[in-house]
Amino acid sequence: MAFELPELPYSYDALAPYMSRETLEFHHDKHHLAYVNNGNNLLKGTEFEGKSVEEVVVGSFGKNAGLFNNAGQHYNHIHFWKWMKPNGGGAIPGELEKKIVEDFGSVSKLREDFIQAGVTQFGSGWAWLAVKDGKLVVTKTPNGENPLVHGATPILGVDVWEHSYYIDYRNLRPKYLEAFFDNLVNWDYVAELYSKA
Ligand code: FE2
Numbered sequence: 001m002a003f004e005l006p007e008l009p010y011s012y013d014a015l016a017p018y019m020s021r022e023t024l025e026f027h028h029d030k031h032h033l034a035y036v037n038n039g040n041n042l043l044k045g046t047e048f049e050g051k052s053v054e055e056v057v058v059g060s061f062g063k064n065a066g067l068f069n070n071a072g073q074h075y076n077h078i079h080f081w082k083w084m085k086p087n088g089g090g091a092i093p094g095e096l097e098k099k100i101v102e103d104f105g106s107v108s109k110l111r112e113d114f115i116q117a118g119v120t121q122f123g124s125g126w127a128w129l130a131v132k133d134g135k136l137v138v139t140k141t142p143n144g145e146n147p148l149v150h151g152a153t154p155i156l157g158v159d160v161w162e163h164s165y166y167i168d169y170r171n172l173r174p175k176y177l178e179a180f181f182d183n184l185v186n187w188d189y190v191a192e193l194y195s196k197a
Helices: 021-043 053-060 065-082 094-104 107-120 173-184 187-196
Strands: 125-132 135-142 153-159
Touching (some): 021 065, 094 135, 107 125, 107 135, 107 153, 153 187
Antiparallel strands (some): 125 153
16 A cells, blocks of 8 residues: 555644644645655565555565655654643553553653653654563664564654754754654554554
């Protein structure tokens, strides 16, 4: 099946002041759309035509860099829009919170580790909360890579490409990461992915 650009699950103004309309217009309408279009062009004539985006991501990793980069970014952004919501952050659903405390010691330790992963990802990439071998782990990846290709299931990710924060935060990536964790995360969606991981 061809890749398709999903609609944002909220209005372009809904995440302000933490993420502006201008950022969402560029990020969703131009950057994500480019990954969709490039991915579809690169899919043509390959063994991956008709496969799910997850299958394309895992199957093309290490074999077809152009296709992988675009398919990876398509997958990452499909979820990134849903990992945020207006008035996000705050309370974490019980089961997930229990597991976070079990594996990290506290929610504030997870927050610290997650922000640190985003801050220390050199250049473009992503920071993640993922489930690996039954345990929650924080990781970071370059460019379009994600935990799927490392045998883990991503349940929360934050885009640290400059296109995600430069309009609103300029060079202050740590401020963007703090605002993401404290004011944007849609923990209900994270909990839904956790329950299926
Ligand atoms: Fe992005």
